Amino acid sequence: MAKGETARDHDDGGAVPASVWRTAFLLAFGSLMAGLDTSLVNVGLDTIGTRLDAPLSTAQWVNSGYLLALAAALPACGWLSKRIGAGRLWLWALAGFTVASGLCAVAPDIIWLVVGRVVQGVAGGLLVPAGMTILGQVAGKGRMGRVIAISSVPSILAPAFGPVLGAVLIANLSWHWLFLINLPIGLLGLLLALRHLPRGERDEAGRLDLVALGLVVIGLPLTVYALTEISGSSSGPRAWIPLVIGLVALGAFGWRSLRGEEPLMDLRLVANRRFAAASAEVFFAGASLFGGLVVMPLYFQLQLGADIVDVGLLLMAFSIGAAATFPAAGWLNDRFGGGVVAVAGLVLTVATTAAMALLPDRPDLVLVEVLQVLRGIGMALAGSPGVSSALASVDRRQLPDASAQVNILSRVGGALGSALFVVILSDGATDPAAFRETFWWLTGASLVALAAAVWLTHEQHIVGHPTTSSVPLVLPASEHLEGKAT
Structure with a gap:
């Protein structure tokens, strides 16, 4: 051990x-x-x-x-x-x-x-x-x-x-x-x-690297801010200057963290190939998830002509599909491994997102809602198993650094996805062709996440998923009751 x-x-x-x-x-x-x-x-x-x-x-x-x-x-x-x-x-x-x-x-x-x-x-x-x-x-x-x-x-x-x-x-x-x-x-x-x-358990935290903290406190918010400005269709100095400064600061933070003896965050975790693969899946799945959450309200409003209240109700389909799937996604993760489950979820995500790109200019609203429920199911199968796989690939003393890095990757991936897809859409937001192009780009992001999930599956297969033969074959609800009785 x-x-x-x-x-x-x-x-x-x-x-x-x-x-x-x-x-x-x-x-x-x-x-x-x-x-x-x-x-x-x-x-x-x-x-x-x-x-x-x-x-x-x-x-x-x-x-x-x-x-x-x-x-x-x-x-x-x-x-x-x-x-x-x-x-x-x-x-x-x-x-x-x-x-x-x-x-x-x-x-x-x-x-x-x-x-x-x-x-x-x-x-x-x-x-x-x-x-x-x-x-x-x-x-x-x-x-x-x-x-x-x-x-x-x-x-x-x-x-x-x-x-x-x-x-x-x-x-x-x-x-x-x-x-x-x-x-x-x-x-x-x-x-x-x-x-x-x-x-929780206290561990040896080492000396707080104030220089590294300063670099990342400057770099990460500026990068997120710049991507948010770009997603708001701002492409001038207001967006690009903070982006350049933010990326330079993050690069300096990474260089210092990899060379320092007591880094603020242990970036050497990426040497763990299972963690690296899971992190890549989380990043691109975050781009696909948050990109879709930005594009769909615009689609309902500008393409289908829904008012603000109806948009809120229509958006529930995605979240309900995801929420209903999360318990099963967790059980499948522990039974078969997060990589396999994420692959299945991202295949469904790619199929439903591509289907959105192929819809006619005035689609059947019921069909759109069905696709959103299915996409929610796919993203649920892709989301929590990726995070769980990243955390399961490290030991207990590395969990604080791993959880912080996974959250950062998810948030930056989401900001990047939102910015990219809104920029693509901004030239013709009322044009059905612009939405079709945006959905194809969203499909591409899901495909990259799928490739990362395949890599994660390969890495988990090499070491052997530890719970494949031990999690009982029961429904999540039954398992929950059994846990209560323990």
Whole structure:
């Protein structure tokens, strides 16, 4: 057994104990808040700007400030998890997110609100990877797929129902409730987590590399910002100058991390071919997923002429298909290996995305919704198994760095995909041919993700997937009940 590993690292699967499900349930509070918050606020930007007497160009920083702060916080998550324990970090992040929500709700002006959102973004950037680290530590490799998949259901449903909930809150109450709704969720999560959440294991974190931290805190947000500006059809210096600076800073960060003895993030994990393959799959699957989430609302609005409420309802098809599939995706991951499951999911994703490109100018709306449900199923099969495979390929002491890197890759891949597909679409957004071209590019991104999944399958086959013969052949619901009885 390698240094730093325990018996749980070699866990051969089997039923998931009730204590692990309880931990996954508690961590869902954080993913639910983070996922719901962004979709709620997006709906209310125009109303917030009007109520606080701010132009939309200023009000959009309520969203941009959050996303940039979230990106800046991600690289420090691994070091903090090792320093104080992932459980303690998650508790502090949830508390910070809840307090910041209250500050946003009572903001007297737009500056106060943007500052509150930046604090929210820092907390949100720590919540998800810290939670992922905890799940990896308590579940073990043989159960990781099922636990991560089921715990991801709230985060995939929240963006689907968030816009509808946000519209209801604004219409019947006020914009303040877009933030006040986080308070009962956060307080309940904190009360339960203080009693039941494992505090996590402290590890030797080493000296904090402030130079590396500065480089990545500059580079990652600037890169995400630039890609977001490009996705907003801005191709001038406002987008390209931050992109160049961001990429140079990230390059310097990578060079320093690979040469340093105590790196802020252990980038040498890419030498592990299973981790590298899973990371590549996560990156390109993220581009396909988030690219589709940006393109489809525009398709419904500009191509099919749907109003904003109908668009929100139509978008639910994708999330419902994904959420319904996540439990099965996790079980299949632990039974057959994440690579095989991701390959199946991406084959379905490629087929349904290509089908969108082949639709006539005025397609049957029922057919479009069926394709979206199927695409949601495909992306669910491609998403959580890729993440689970990345985390299962490392030992316990590497989990904080691995979870931070996987989250960064997913977010940057999503930003890149969104930017690329909107730029392709921007020259003729009302032209059916422009949407067809965009769907073909989206199909191409899915094909690259499929190639990475095939590579992951090959690497897992070389070492042998540890749970192939040990996970019982039961339905996920039955397995859940068995876990409760354990």
